[in-house]
Every structure is written in structure tokens, then in C-alpha cells.
Amino acid sequence: MMQFKLFFRKEMLEMGRSYKWLWVPLVFLMLGVMQPVMTRFMPEILKSAGNMPKGMTITIAPPSGAEVLAQTLGQYSSIGILILVLSVMTMISGERQSGVSQMIFAKPVSYVSYAAAKWASMLSLVTASFALGYGGAWYYTVQIIGAVEAGAVVKAGLFYLLWLWFAGALTLLVSSLLDPAPGIAFVSLGAALLLSMASGWLPRYTVYSPGSLPQISAQWLEPAGEAKGAVGAALLCLACIFIFFAAAVYRIKLRYSKG
Amino acid sequence: MTRELLQVKGLSKRFKDREVVKGISFSIAEGSCAALIGPNGAGKTTTIRMLAGLLQPSGGSVVLLAEGRPVADPRPYIGYLPQMPVFYPWMTGAEFLLYSGELAGLTRREATRETGKWLDAVGLRDAGKRRIGGYSGGMKQRLGLAQALIHRPRLLILDEPVSALDPAGRKDVLTLLQRIRLETTVLFSTHVLHDAEEICDEILMMREGEIVLQGSLDHLRRTYSEPVIRLEVGGDEVSRAWLAAAGGKDFVVQSEISGGRAKLRVADVERAALELMADAVSRRVTIRTLEAGQSTLEDLFLKAVRS
Numbered sequence A: 001m002m003q004f005k006l007f008f009r010k011e012m013l014e015m016g017r018s019y020k021w022l023w024v025p026l027v028f029l030m031l032g033v034m035q036p037v038m039t040r041f042m043p044e045i046l047k048s049a050g051n052m053p054k055g056m057t058i059t060i061a062p063p064s065g066a067e068v069l070a071q072t073l074g075q076y077s078s079i080g081i082l083i084l085v086l087s088v089m090t091m092i093s094g095e096r097q098s099g100v101s102q103m104i105f106a107k108p109v110s111y112v113s114y115a116a117a118k119w120a121s122m123l124s125l126v127t128a129s130f131a132l133g134y135g136g137a138w139y140y141t142v143q144i145i146g147a148v149e150a151g152a153v154v155k156a157g158l159f160y161l162l163w164l165w166f167a168g169a170l171t172l173l174v175s176s177l178l179d180p181a182p183g184i185a186f187v188s189l190g191a192a193l194l195l196s197m198a199s200g201w202l203p204r205y206t207v208y209s210p211g212s213l214p215q216i217s218a219q220w221l222e223p224a225g226e227a228k229g230a231v232g233a234a235l236l237c238l239a240c241i242f243i244f245f246a247a248a249v250y251r252i253k254l255r256y257s258k259g
Numbered sequence B: 001m002t003r004e005l006l007q008v009k010g011l012s013k014r015f016k017d018r019e020v021v022k023g024i025s026f027s028i029a030e031g032s033c034a035a036l037i038g039p040n041g042a043g044k045t046t047t048i049r050m051l052a053g054l055l056q057p058s059g060g061s062v063v064l065l066a067e068g069r070p071v072a073d074p075r076p077y078i079g080y081l082p083q084m085p086v087f088y089p090w091m092t093g094a095e096f097l098l099y100s101g102e103l104a105g106l107t108r109r110e111a112t113r114e115t116g117k118w119l120d121a122v123g124l125r126d127a128g129k130r131r132i133g134g135y136s137g138g139m140k141q142r143l144g145l146a147q148a149l150i151h152r153p154r155l156l157i158l159d160e161p162v163s164a165l166d167p168a169g170r171k172d173v174l175t176l177l178q179r180i181r182l183e184t185t186v187l188f189s190t191h192v193l194h195d196a197e198e199i200c201d202e203i204l205m206m207r208e209g210e211i212v213l214q215g216s217l218d219h220l221r222r223t224y225s226e227p228v229i230r231l232e233v234g235g236d237e238v239s240r241a242w243l244a245a246a247g248g249k250d251f252v253v254q255s256e257i258s259g260g261r262a263k264l265r266v267a268d269v270e271r272a273a274l275e276l277m278a279d280a281v282s283r284r285v286t287i288r289t290l291e292a293g294q295s296t297l298e299d300l301f302l303k304a305v306r307s
């Protein structure tokens, strides 16, 4: 426990000094706020762009607040995940490659604490960044678009957060397996993308897949507000995060014994 | 009677199908300083990483004894400095030492005190406040030494601690080691015999994964030193020809002759020296130097490594 605290403090300090605690939340906030603002001002922007034959008017049905929030989550599914993967992908592989971990593991430290601190700091960064971004999106949506039912917003947000946790945990696992950073990014992003696409193509077989979490959170925001398999998917996702963690611990231990 | 601190029996390591360390055995007594000497690729780093618990041996055992009893996890008792120490460049030297100390089990207060002490000891008192990213190789080596020592280990294991340093840095680190070895048992690897002779009393010579020679420095010097005559003659034809022929004399056991220099292993130095001089005078050979003495450890080392 003592060692976990030390490792965790070090991870937080490192994320601070490399400005991850600045730019990741900022990017998430920007992504979140952009959607409602763009939606609100799109008609004006189109109008001022001119070029339209006289007499023609475009009527865009103004979207509801819930729709705007769902679109925001869509933003996170692409750029959000990319930023997340890029910001945590070298957390384990970097130390192994540079060789610092040689010195760390020669001390009487536990591999579990070491990996747990990585997981905990990754989860903190993701949670804080998403909370800020999604909170910002919610605030602006309510201010300039229209009210949304709070329960649905929170539920959608929590399920989406689970999906981000899953992507982060997956990236850390890959980071414990592979050395080259581009490889880690490619594999993690590819796997996350495949999982979420699979849920679109084969909904019947992927009801509980973590890849269906983005859809589930979008469903919470729909007027009917009922998501199928939500609890199952959430539980399976948490189980996956834990399994990824255990696998990474095992992998880190093995690396230092097999050479 | 000194107590043993580390016992290594039949230690081996294979990577895929290559056996890199081939069943070596040795022990290190408490309070001694042992040097693991060997050329590049001998298996020093591999051996050391197994001793430090960073690499699982393919066979054999490494046992660390504390108060005469084997310990299950040797890591609390060991301080380790890798061949190329790497740190977190974004940390300051002092922060890294504090972190290492706490990871090794010191309380925050102890770690703080030891950090100050060791920064002073390795001469990084001012640099300790700066980021490690801006350190030179020598500074990193000294910081590495400090982090290996901060938890007062019983056994300090250093992998080529001076190989990457310039003569001044080398001198600094060796002086520091001389002081440290008064309190701590030290095992370090090197490919320079001179470094070992300067601070160590035990020698382990390695070649191609095997220990080819081991024992105390004194013992090795006594047992393996042989009477040797070193000769250097003038550059003229007569002298050169005479020198080339000198290797064939009956009292010469073995000879190494190149250009105007020769190293002759002989049975009896005094007799050989007298005969050589008399012979040289009678043939009007110009002798530049004639040195009668013993072969050095360097000779022994080269012989062990080459043969």
C-alpha cells in the first residue's frame, strides 16, 4: 500500500510535468463544448457564407439537447479515444525500453503495486478529463440548446466513461506487451475501433461486448431512454479491465525474469 | 574466519539455444570486494542481473545469507547499479534519490536524511536540485551509485561502474568505491584489470560464460606469477638478429618477440639475466633495457582470456 502510494504519486507528478494534466483535459473540454456551440451557430454560419440562390431557405430542424449530447459522445469516440491512447501508451513500455525499470525492480518493490499505480493514474486522468469535457458539453447544451433530463445525461456519461476506461486499460495492457510506441497505438486503437464497429455490424452477438458501450450510452439519451444489455455490458467491461490488469502484472513480472 | 554473504552454485543462463553463462560457482565473503573481470560478451552483465534478481537463471542457485541464514527475497539487501543507468529525466537528482530510498523501504524522514547525505558523498549537492535530463554521464553514474547505496545494502553490485567515464570521473568513482568498500561488500564487473587491482581483493575472471580463474589477488599473484625477463635492444641489424635468436636459448621457457622488444619466460631469472648480458656484450649487441621480474596480473589476464 505504501509502495502503491509512492508509485501513484510519481505517476501523477510525471503526468503533471509532461503537461498531460493540462492538455488532455483541455482537448476533452474543447471537444465537449464544440458540439453544442457549433450546432447552435451552424445556421448563422451557413447564412453568412452566402452563395445561396435568392429565396431559398434551408430549414434545419433544431436538434434537441439530448441529440447534441449524443453527438458529443460521438466526438469522443474518435478524437477522444485517439488522445487517450496517445497520452497513456508509453506509460509501461517507455520505462522498460529506457531501462529505468531495471533500477526500480532491483529494489524490493511489488509488481502489483507498480501496475496498480499505472492503472489508477490512467483512470484518474481519463475520468477527470471526460468529466470536465462532458460537463462542459452539458452546461453549454442546457444554456444554448435546451434542457436535457439529468438522469439520462448522468447514465449516458457513466456508461461512456466505462468505455474510455476500457480503452485506457487495453492500451496499458498493450504497452506492457509491445515496445514500439507506434505499434502500441496501432494495436490499441485498432482493437477499440474493431470492437465498437463489431457492435454495429453484429448487434446480436455483441450485446454484452464492451464495444457496445458507446451505443448504450447513446440509447440512454434517446427519448425512449431504454438500453438493452446495459448492466451485462458494464459488468463484462469491468471484468475485462481487471483481466487486462492481471495480464499486465503477469507480463511485467515475466519480462523481468526471462530477460 | 569470514562469513559468506553470497553463494552461487552452478549458475547458468541460456537464451534460446545459446548458453551464455555456463554453470558458474563462486562465493563472496562478507566485507570483501570482488571484481568480475572479462572481455566484452563474457556474460558479466547476464551474471550480475541474475545475482540482482532481475533475471531468472536457467539453472543453479543464488543464495544470499543474512546473519548466516538464507533469505527468501534478496532484494532488500542488494544495491544495484546497471551498466548504463537511466533515470526519469523530468525528476531532479534529489527527487530520484528520495523516491529510491522510499521504494527500498525507508520512511520519508530517513529517506530525506539519506538523500542529503548521499548527494554530498557523491558530489552532487548543488546538481541535486536540477533535472536529471541535464546531467552528464559521470553525474548519472554517481547518482546511480547513490541510489544503489541509499538503503544501506549488504551487497553492492555494480556493472561496469567506470567504463563509460573519462579519467577524472573514473578516479572520482574509484575513490568513492574505496571508501564504500570499508562498510559494504562490493561486487563489480569491469574489463579493465587495473580498476580491479586498485580496489578489490578477490578476482573472478570470466570468459565465454565460464569462470576461468578465481581467487584472492594475492593468491593469484603468488601462484601464477612467473619469472620473466623483458628486453629491449637497439635498432641495428646485429641486435635484432641476436634478439630473434634469444628465444631459442635453453633457459627460455616461452618467448614473445616483436620488433626490438622481447618478453621471455625463464626458469631462473638470475642465471638467465647473467647469461643474456654476457652473450650480448660478447657480440656487441646494444641493450636498451633489461628488466628481470615477475609476470603481472595483466599478463595472466590476457593469457586467461585468450587461451
Ligand SMILES: Nc1ncnc2c1ncn2[C@@H]1O[C@H](COP(=O)(O)OP(=O)(O)OP(=O)(O)O)[C@@H](O)[C@H]1O
Binding pocket: A259, B015, B020, B038, B039, B040, B041, B042, B043, B044, B045, B046, B047, B083, B191
Ligand atoms: N536478452 C538476451 N537475449 C539473447 N542473448 C543475450 C541477451 N542478453 C545477453 N545476451 C548474449 O549473452 C552474451 C553475454 O552478454 P553480457 O551482456 O552478459 O556480456 P558482458 O560480459 O556484460 O559484456 P560487456 O563487457 O560488453 O558488457 C552476449 O553474447 C550477448 O549477445
Ligand SMILES: [Mg+2]
Binding pocket: B044, B045, B046, B083, B159, B160
Ligand atoms: Mg556488460
